[in-house]
Amino acid sequence: MRGHLFDYTCGVTIYEMCIQEPIATVTKVKQQEKLKYPPHPLSTIELEKRASRYFRMSSEQTMKVAEDLYQNGFISYPRTETDSFSEKTDLRTMVQEQEGHPVWGIYAQRLLDPQSGLWRNPSGGGHDDKAHPPIHPTKFSAGETRWSQDHHRVYELVVRHFLACVSQPAVGAETIVEIDIAGESFSACGRVILAKNYLDVYRFESWGGSVIPTYSFGQQFTPTTLTLDSGVTRPPPLLSEADLLGCMDKAGIGTDATMHDHIKKLLDRFYAIKDSNTRFSPTKLGEALVMGYDDMGYELWKPYLRAMMECDMKAVSIGTKRKAEVLETCLQQMKACFSDARTNKGKLLEAMAIFFERSNRSSGGEQQAVGDVVRRCGLCLESDMVLRQKPDGNFMVGCLGYPQCRNVVWLPGSVSEASVTENTCTSCSPGPVFKIQFKFRRLEIPPNYSVQHLGCIGGCDDILRQLVEICGTGSRNNSNTSGRGRGNPTASSSAQRGNSRAQSSCAYCRQTGHLSNDCPSQASRGRTARAQEVDNGESSIPCNSCGAPCILRTANTANNRGRKFFSCQSQECNFFVWEDNLNGGRAERANTSASTSSGRGG
16 A cells, blocks of 8 residues: 555556546455553643643643642542552442442442443552552542532542543454555555443543444445545644643653643743643743753753753652752752853843844844845745844844744855845745855865855755754854954864863763763763863864864754864865764874874973
8 A cells, every 4th residue: 555645646647547447346354353441540740631631721720729629638649650559449449439429420330330340450550659649539529519610620530530440441343444446455444332431431532433334355346436635744733731741751850749830930931821722832032042052052941951950859869869969960060051151141142132023223233134035935925035144144044024924044154145146946846946145164164065055945955954964053153253363273262162162061971071962971982082082172183184283163053963073274275074983093193182282281
């Protein structure tokens, strides 16, 4: 079976073949039993996720209501990581208390009837905090008069979830049929529910499928319809609160008792907003902070550092680490980040300027359109995208519909000049897409690339994409800029760059001097030795062409962030090589570096 076809001509050809010979022959019939298992016992994170998914309640409101129900004795302690009941727990007594409920009382009676065969000891989810059992009802209630709608919802969820987890799984019969039409294979799947079991009480979930007729192997028939359907890819939806809680749990951010506080803090600080469907989207402030931290070389916006802190705090609670040791390590990391952030605050201001309208500034400080229209915006389909130059001298192609449309194409940071031409690209759509004449700074691109390049921003230009990978986008390295002002960068400028980088810390080993992308503990022994040489400022190797000392630079892109490469400091030399490709001749380079440093020391 071909699946989806992305060639329209090919699809039409196959469709016409099937129309001409429409007789279908059954080549395979497979029938099998399918089970849909009930959920595991309820933990705090699952309570928050399911309340958000079923009732669109925020995690903060869910915990507030659950805490009130617990204080009044209706449910067990709502802050627990445990999702497995102890074998000593009297589950049948808990079910018996619910027999008098006007809605699910009849199901509770069936559950306790041995003749029904509905009872099933709940399966565990593998988590036990050794402190509290899973969340379950502790007192019967048909609904208190003072309860709000949210109280009714949370109590109902807890009771129905508990009854479901001690019930048998739903049983269904699935049929898969494969047919042949004009030599092409097609398949169809149908499902029929034989026994709903736990689905009778757990109304929040459903299970089913299309019903197909009964077929036998070798049977021939004429399909009632044959259609050629078109479709388009769609972007993923915004992140829901339930999905966000799942991502936080997977990344190790927060605990069952603090996750909702972390989310509330993001909303209170206006880093993100949440719509009526409990889906999140970043604000300009949030996006600017992420871009600013990224330009500084920090990973504060990634989950690694927070997850490591949570892991250390858990280690303190179980006695494998000392509190003073963990506290001192965290303070040193944050102090280094804070000191370096004050030095590089200009990068954060640049990020803020990109995402916020600067109507109170003079026109000289705005981004300037330096050419004609490049193309129609493919995101909003309403405005044009034009070439712009930012105040820091870097180039971008942005939508004129900003801030309603934030579509932007970031260009390599090595571009010194750019202008839109009359030439159009024949590959990219929607057209026309006008090509841009680029001029690059020779010292900032590899020697095998030309300084002049006529390129397309529509996605077909491999050269432009490679230069973005190597050179990055946005602001250039400050040390590189100062080096150009003085002429040729010296060894001292390279050492200063290493010292500035040394103030950043790795999220994996928690040491300064590198980021997690090139962590020595994650790399081979040889790469570890080279990283130590960089930290000591001895990062130069002799140029293979002219013999002059090379400068160690760092790529600033998502795919190559932290990856180092050597380039000759001489303007007449085009030598360039990735550091991790220097496998041969390592001993010779080490001896050369040692002799050079010895000479400097003398």
